[in-house]
Amino acid sequence: MQTKRYDIETARLEKAxxxxxxxxxTLDIPKKKGLLIIGLLLLASAILIAFVISYKILxxxxxxxxxxxxxxYLVLWLDNSQYYGKxxxxxxxxxxxxxxxxxxxxxxxxxxxxxxxxNLDYPGKLEIIVVDDGSTDGSYEKLKDDRSIILLRKQKNxxxxxxxxxxxxxxxxxxxxxxxxxxxxxxxxxxxxxPYFEDGKKVGxxxxxxxxxxxxxxxxxxxxxxxxxxxxxxxxxIASIExxxxxxxxxxxxxxxxxxxxxGFDEKNLTEDMEIALRMQRHKWxxxxxxxxxxxxxxxxxxxSFCKQRLRWARGGIMNIMKYLDMFFNPxxxxxxxxxxxxxxxxxxxxxxxxxxxxxxxxKTTIEGAxxxxxxxxxxxxxxxxxxxxxxxxxxxxxxxIGAISFLIWAYFVYIGFEIANEKPSLKHVLPIFNMVYLYxxxxxxxxxxxxxxxxxxxxYTW
Amino acid sequence: xxxxxxxxxxxxxxxxxxxxxxxxxxxxRLDYLKKDIGIMTYTxxxxxxxxxxxxxxxxxxxxxxxxxxNLHKKQFxxxxxxATKMQEYQKxxxxxxxxxxxxxxxxxxLLKVYIHSFENNKLCGKNEVPLVFFxxxxxxxxxxxxxxxxxxxxxxxxKNIRIYAFPSDSSIEIITILSKKYNVSSVPSIVIDxxxxxxxxQRADMIIEILNKTGGQCS
Numbered sequence: 001m002q003t004k005r006y007d008i009e010t011a012r013l014e015k016a017x018x019x020x021x022x023x024x025x026t027l028d029i030p031k032k033k034g035l036l037i038i039g040l041l042l043l044a045s046a047i048l049i050a051f052v053i054s055y056k057i058l059x060x061x062x063x064x065x066x067x068x069x070x071x072x073y074l075v076l077w078l079d080n081s082q083y084y085g086k087x088x089x090x091x092x093x094x095x096x097x098x099x100x101x102x103x104x105x106x107x108x109x110x111x112x113x114x115x116x117x118x119n120l121d122y123p124g125k126l127e128i129i130v131v132d133d134g135s136t137d138g139s140y141e142k143l144k145d146d147r148s149i150i151l152l153r154k155q156k157n158x159x160x161x162x163x164x165x166x167x168x169x170x171x172x173x174x175x176x177x178x179x180x181x182x183x184x185x186x187x188x189x190x191x192x193x194x195p196y197f198e199d200g201k202k203v204g205x206x207x208x209x210x211x212x213x214x215x216x217x218x219x220x221x222x223x224x225x226x227x228x229x230x231x232x233x234x235x236x237x238i239a240s241i242e243x244x245x246x247x248x249x250x251x252x253x254x255x256x257x258x259x260x261x262x263x264g265f266d267e268k269n270l271t272e273d274m275e276i277a278l279r280m281q282r283h284k285w286x287x288x289x290x291x292x293x294x295x296x297x298x299x300x301x302x303x304x305s306f307c308k309q310r311l312r313w314a315r316g317g318i319m320n321i322m323k324y325l326d327m328f329f330n331p332x333x334x335x336x337x338x339x340x341x342x343x344x345x346x347x348x349x350x351x352x353x354x355x356x357x358x359x360x361x362x363x364k365t366t367i368e369g370a371x372x373x374x375x376x377x378x379x380x381x382x383x384x385x386x387x388x389x390x391x392x393x394x395x396x397x398x399x400x401x402i403g404a405i406s407f408l409i410w411a412y413f414v415y416i417g418f419e420i421a422n423e424k425p426s427l428k429h430v431l432p433i434f435n436m437v438y439l440y441x442x443x444x445x446x447x448x449x450x451x452x453x454x455x456x457x458x459x460x461y462t463w
Numbered sequence: 464x465x466x467x468x469x470x471x472x473x474x475x476x477x478x479x480x481x482x483x484x485x486x487x488x489x490x491x492r493l494d495y496l497k498k499d500i501g502i503m504t505y506t507x508x509x510x511x512x513x514x515x516x517x518x519x520x521x522x523x524x525x526x527x528x529x530x531x532x533n534l535h536k537k538q539f540x541x542x543x544x545x546a547t548k549m550q551e552y553q554k555x556x557x558x559x560x561x562x563x564x565x566x567x568x569x570x571x572x573l574l575k576v577y578i579h580s581f582e583n584n585k586l587c588g589k590n591e592v593p594l595v596f597f598x599x600x601x602x603x604x605x606x607x608x609x610x611x612x613x614x615x616x617x618x619x620x621x622k623n624i625r626i627y628a629f630p631s632d633s634s635i636e637i638i639t640i641l642s643k644k645y646n647v648s649s650v651p652s653i654v655i656d657x658x659x660x661x662x663x664x665q666r667a668d669m670i671i672e673i674l675n676k677t678g679g680q681c682s
Contacts, residue, residue, distance in 0.1 A: 056557055060557075064474065064478055067474050067477055067478065068470060068471065068474045071469075071470035071471075071473045071474045071477070072466060072467060072470040074470070074473075075466045075469045075470045075473065076466055079466055079469075241466075339467070368603065368605065371605045396488065396555065397554075397555045398485040398488055398489055398555055398556050398557045399485075399557060401481055401484050401485055401488065402478070402481040402482075402485065405477055405481055
């Protein structure tokens with residue numbers, strides 16, 4: 001790789017040379033259309049069966065499945081509490097850290113991001129590299145004046161993964177922090193997280209606690225809770241058994257040696273952060289989580305952009321499942337292959353399936369209820385009669401009791417999420433939590449289904 | 464210990480606990496219904512015993528009429544609410560195989576009360592207007608629910624009526640015979656005083672008008 005070819009600002013890059021043995025990966029995704037079709041048929045048959053058998057049986061089966069999975073997480077959480085409290089404070093020689101920020105038309109957020117990166121507290125060597133991915137909004141020209149950063153320019157826009165690889169190849173620091181241009185690490189992020197690399201084992205990456213910036217509307221508020229639950233509770237739990245399958249894009253720290261061994265990011269992948277984590281799992285590199293290192297990230301504020309983002313994640317997920325299909329149910333990969341991967345896929349499948357079921361029931365009850373109320377009102381107006389309202393203590397559905405148990409466990413997880421995020425539950429969290437319970441499963445199901453169909457029809461990828 | 468094994472054991476414990484709770488709730492519902500239906504059958508049995516007593520041991524017809532009308536007033540007949548409750552409870556329960564038997568015994572008791580009311584009229588003279596309301600059990604009949612609400616209100620307003628509700632598509636043979644007798648072809652359908660038949664959804668003022676003509680004493 002020729003560094004010199006990129007003429008601008010190269011004077012400050014004399015030391016950085018392309019690493020020997022470092023190759024950019026552009027691994028093609030195998031087209032397994034047959035498998036996708038089988039998956040779709042499975043879903044269709046499950047829906048058909050659902051209409052034949054009683055909804056009660058279905059609900060009970062689903063709840064038992066959910067309770068089991070929740071119980072696994074609960075047990076893991078309670079069993080591995082010593083992992084979470086583990087501290088790696090004694091560090092003698094701080095490794096050199098390079099922060100790489102890919103930037104493409106990010107004039108609104110890049111400066112805030114840079115500011116928080118410059119404010120990072122770190123006793124060792126710290127360099128900040130911005131890789132401009134052919135921006136056209138003038139952010140590159142503005143960044144040129146900044147002498148404290150290393151600015152690289154790619155002429156052709158090739159996506160985030162390519163920009164990251166471009167930056168990684170031009171640094172010789174031990175640790176690489178990949179930061180999104182719309183994410184803002186807190187001051188003590190590095191000082192808390194870097195010691196996790198001194199584990200004595202092959203640590204490929206350290207995942208930080210990703211939070212959203214303070215929400216402005218309901219969509220963001222819902223995502224806030226979701227991030228606490230996913231990046232907070234879930235990641236912490238599955239990292240304790242070395243099963244983390246994602247190194248979040250907003251900011252993660254990687255070991256340079258890992259890139260040298262496994263290659264860079266997959267440039268054709270939609271979710272390169274998931275792909276690299278799966279690759280690390282395959283080659284037995286450890287992924288740690290550090291929850292005292294907090295990174296704030298901007299999340300979509302409109303439904304359209306939110307859907308777009310999730311659709312990309314879901315498609316990337318399906319893509320990577322196809323790519324690493326041999327790891328599924330493979331005892332070679334232990335708990336990761338036998339439990340975590342199938343559960344992750346199964347959740348999407350169940351969500352899509354239950355989305356249909358819930359929508360159908362919602363539609364049915366709405367129609368019934370509307371007819372009844374409409375007719376009642378009609379009668380009321382023409383005869384001036386009052387409507388009977390019967391309140392009955394026994395009006396609780398028995399199956400709800402069993403559902404309530406899984407809800408209670410889930411509520412405990414939310415509580416843990418609040419604790420990890422150092423937040424106090426308040427009235428403003430009620431609606432987002434309600435959303436998470438009722439609308440989120442439907443939403444996830446819809447997204448999963450659409451992603452599936454897009455993948456099947458080979459719709460073109462867009463970022 | 465393996466965390467998965469631990470989780471499995473915990474799940475089993477939780478599920479067993481949940482099912483015990485469900486069973487308890489379902490049983491409570493059943494007991495509640497059984498109590499009401501029990502009162503109905505008990506009152507009907509005492510009526511038979513009283514009749515036997517006066518026919519066989521004491522031929523005092525004036526005392527008999529007094530007893531009969533007292534019992535008939537005591538007889539618990541709720542419009543359609545007990546049947547609706549049964550249907551709802553059945554839907555809401557997981558262990559619900561007892562409901563079919565319970566339903567049959569309820570409708571048979573209700574039929575007994577209806578048929579015996581004619582005998583009472585013969586013996587002691589007419590003292591109330593019977594109103595039979597046919598609805599559908601198997602199909603999703605929204606208008607029946609509306610009609611039920613209307614009838615429940617009428618029951619409160621009128622002193623001298625009694626409302627019986629039967630599913631016209633029931634598997635009980637005598638209900639089918641009854642609906643054939645009244646030429647019931649569609650639901651909801653109302654038969655007032657054994658002769659006046661009204662098809663379709665009826666407004667409260669219409670029904671009250673007819674009831675007042677036949678002596679329902681409605682306000």
